[in-house]
Amino acid sequence: MRAPAHILPGSGQDGPSAEAGGYEGTRARVEHYFDRTATRVWERLTSDAPVSRVRQTVREGRDRMREAMLSRLPADLSGARVLDAGCGAGQMTAELAARGAHVTAVDISPALVEIARRRLPRDMERRVTFAAGDMLDPVHGAHDYVVAMDSLIYYDAPTIAAAVDRLLGRISGAIVFTVAPRTPLLMAMWQAGKLFPRADRSPVMVPHSPARLAAAMAEAGIPARLKEIERVARGFYISTCLEVAR
Known part of the structure; x- marks a missing residue:
């Protein structure tokens, strides 16, 4: 369930509020968007194919964010489950x-x-198990680390806290994930996105500050620390890397 915390052309959002329907309802909308509407866009964006200047900034931002997230994990992950x-x-x-x-x-x-x-x-196939479905499903088993790049950007703070809590019960290390930051720039991008055709719009993102997320985790009684790692801003891509550890 991945999308960038940014505004692509044609992805106009209406504001910084969560979509109705809670986790299940929002997940269904995200699935519909990425499996039926945006698959070709994302296939091209994540390849080496030429893209527009706007999407090039998104590509560069995502590359930098991936580096930031990977920096929180050991360079040698031999034997680790992620x-x-x-x-x-x-x-x-x-x-x-x-x-x-x-x-x-x-x-x-x-x-x-x-x-x-x-x-x-x-040569990497034997080390990877692919699955289509809910990233929080316990059927995926226990792991040492979790990385969730732009996978939780559509949910409000209590829902993210609940997701973190579910994942913490099945890992021995850290969860590294991203959220859309609450910034004036991102709000301006939401307004600009309204100029584009509705058919191309992505699901609504919910901006967060680390402090508000930490408060939501504390209110839920989650025994873990939330740490801000890095904010990445490249043109139309903006996202904040966070880490949760016990």
């Missing part, structure tokens, strides 16, 4: 497997999972 929660087209999955990790790569979109499976180098 859940790529929202694997998208598989760029993070391939880098984790290249470090020696056994990766469970999950995405809400079966179409994106197939792209990720097709792109994975053959």
Whole structure:
């Protein structure tokens, strides 16, 4: 269930509020968008194919964010189990497997999972298990680390806290994830996005500050620390990397 915390042309949002329907309802909308509307866009964006100047900034931002997230994990992941929660087209999955990790790569979109499976180098296939479905499903088992790049950006603070709590019960290390930051720039992008055709719009993102997320976790009684790692801003891509550890 992956999307960038940014505004692509045609992805106009209406404001910083969560979509109705809670986790299940929002997840269904995200699945519909990425599996039926945006698959070709994301396949091209995550490849080496030429893209527009706007989408090039998104590509660069995502590359930098992936580096920031990977910096929180050991360089040698031999034997470690990592859940790529929202694997998208598989760029993070391939880098984790290249470090020696056994990766469970999950995405809400079966179409994106197939792209990720097709792109994975053959010599890494034995270290990756792909699955289409809910990244929080306990069927995926226990892991040492979880990475969730732009997978939780559509949810409000209590829902993110609940997701973190569910994942913490099945890992021994840290959860590294991203959120859309609450900034004037992002609000301006929401307004600009309204100029584009409704048919191309992505689901609504919910901006957060680390302090508000930490407060939501504390209110839920989650015994973990939230740490801000890095904010990445490249043109139309803006996202904040956070880490949760016990």
